[in-house]
């Protein structure tokens with residue numbers, strides 16, 4: 323250890339040349355003696371598995387049994403997912419489902435962990451060694467030594483030689499993520515193609531536009547200049563299943579501008595009614611609700627990542643990460659003056675990913 327003590331006290335017992343005994347010249351670094359001798363490594367004590375072939379085989383059996391047990395745990399989790407489905411009406415089914423899937427996953431993970439630890443402690447080489455620090459990058463000799471170490475580790479761990487352990491470990495590691503694949507698939511609709519499902523909404527010809535959340539239909543005369551309404555399809559509240567999913571796709575923003583301020587695309591002439599326009603409320607970036615309307619500029623703002631859409635110009639993107647305009651819902655009025663949809667959206671709502679399908 324370096325010491326820059328310049329007090330002249332003899333720390334080393336070594337007299338520097340040209341100085342009186344017990345003194346070090348100013349600025350001379352001296353090395354203090356270690357207070358204790360380095361005892362080095364304790365003598366290597368072989369383990370029972372190093373000297374008793376029967377104990378070694380027993381340890382090997384334990385290790386591969388644990389890895390096979392992990393495979394059983396993974397399969398159990400998948401089977402439990404199918405045998406104990408979640409019934410939304412029955413809370414006990416949720417508990418059963420979580421309990422048995424959890425037990426399977428716990429067994430799978432624990433068995434891999436315990437097996438790996440036991441393999442390392444009982445069968446892999448336990449010789450201690452010192453790995454000196456070296457500059458980065460290593461020299462060709464160092465790299466050659468690294469390869470040598472890997473080969474040595476392979477020999478000592480028996481990874482190449484102990485085929486049963488190696489193969490069972492590989493099998494356990496491959497099987498372990500499978501429950502996650504099955505569980506993730508369960509998040510999507512089971513009996514229909516998710517892409518088809520997400521490409522359509524509840525809107526169809528003649529569906530009245532209703533106020534969110536009351537569900538009261540909206541008359542064109544109620545939409546005053548500069549106002550904005552959060553809108554759902556009439557009848558949405560009557561859905562017994564999938565209400566939230568249907569609402570998440572169908573929500574719409576309704577605004578009224580002066581007809582002369584609207585710059586409509588030729589192919590969309592007739593999609594608005596007397597300056598009233600309806601656009602999907604789901605941001606085309608990553609699907610947040612576009613909830614802020616700036617009446618003076620006719621801009622819609624998505625609060626998530628600040629995408630802005632220009633309502634006067636068919637909701638084109640004027641700022642932010644969204645890649646395409648908000649889809650427009652074609653509207654008109656029925657005989658009683660209520661606003662109704664002319665059809666569903668003509669393109670998928672939500673993040674741009676769905677436009678590719």
Ligand code: FES
Nearest residue numbers: 605607608624627
């Ligand atoms: S979700 Fe709207 S800007 Fe990102």
